[in-house]
Each structure stands twice: as structure tokens, then as C-alpha cells.
Amino acid sequence: MTPQPHRWKVVLLDRDGVLNQEPGPPLTPEEFLWIPQSPEAVARLKTAGMLVVVVTNQAAIARGRLTESGLQAISEKMQADLKQAGGSVDAIYHCPHHPDWDQGQRRSTPQPCSCRKPEPGLLVQAAADLHFSPEEAVLVGDKTSDFAAAERFGCPSVGVRTGHGGQDGTVACEPLRWFPDLAEAVEWILST
16 A cells, blocks of 8 residues: 555554553553653644544453543543643544453353454544544554554554554554654654
8 A cells, every 4th residue: 555645644543562561451541551641742743734543442441450440531531641742642542342242241152343453444433523534544554453453444543552563463464654753753743
């Protein structure tokens, strides 16, 4: 896929391993620890006029380890920290499902959903709600499932070596480029 960087208006960010440190996911606001320079990188995107959207799998909800209100509290802490750094995210989309778990109970038969990456459901929903096309977006992730979701959605992806660094082996998919962290990925996105 050949990117058209000058047309990118939207940056889709995975959360765990891109914005906050792994191992994750954080289950309380206090456990949400930023990867160095990530808040400033988000602020740079916002200063450049980009739409910034978080798209994150949160299977801890299906496993019964996290509630929707708990996730909301973590998101509020994230936004407050970003505000202090001069940034924000425009929207947060999460998948609360896991094919093998539901309400803290193991399923007898796996039930996949369309919103859990590598499926593109979160990206499709964000595009519909926020009125952008795949050609206008780029996704930054740390897992192969992030890159596969971007590919299925129709946008390019870039990988960061923080978090899983593409070593999760979920699917066979590679990003357009690799960077050490979000700060360097943002530098490239804004300078390309």
C-alpha cells in the first residue's frame, strides 16, 4: 500500500504499548503509566491540526477484571494528563470483548466479534462517526493485530517498538515503517 501522507488528517492510536507502558492493561488510573514523550507527541499532532483517535482492545472487561466505569476513569486520567501536556484525543473507541471470555466466565465456544482488532470494526465506527475515509488516516500500533486492522480498514500503519513491538505473533502483518516510540513516529508523520 502506497501512503499519501499529505492527505493524512487522522492519526489512529492503539493505547496499551503505544501511549502507556506494558505490561498491561492498566486496571486503575494509577496503573496508567505513560511511555516517555507520548503525551508531548499527541500534543504535537493536535497542534498540527490532526484528529487523534484511540482504538483499543480492552479484553479485561470480558475477563471480568475491569468495568466500563473503571475504563472511563482511566480514560479521564489519560485526557487530564494530555491536557497538561497541551494535547487531547478527539475520541476513544474500545472493544470490550474477547472470543473466549464473557463477563468473567470462559466461553465453551469462541465467539469472535467485528470490533476486536485485527478486525477493523473500531476503525470503521470511528470513520463513520468522525467523517473521515481510510485514505485520510494512519494507524500507530505495537501489535500485529493493529497492523492487520489497519490493512483491513484500508489505511497504512506504522509500528512502534514499545509495548509488544510486533512480537505478539497474532497475525502475519507488517506496518509500513517501524519507529522506536510514538514520539519518533509522530515526527515522521508530521514531516513526511
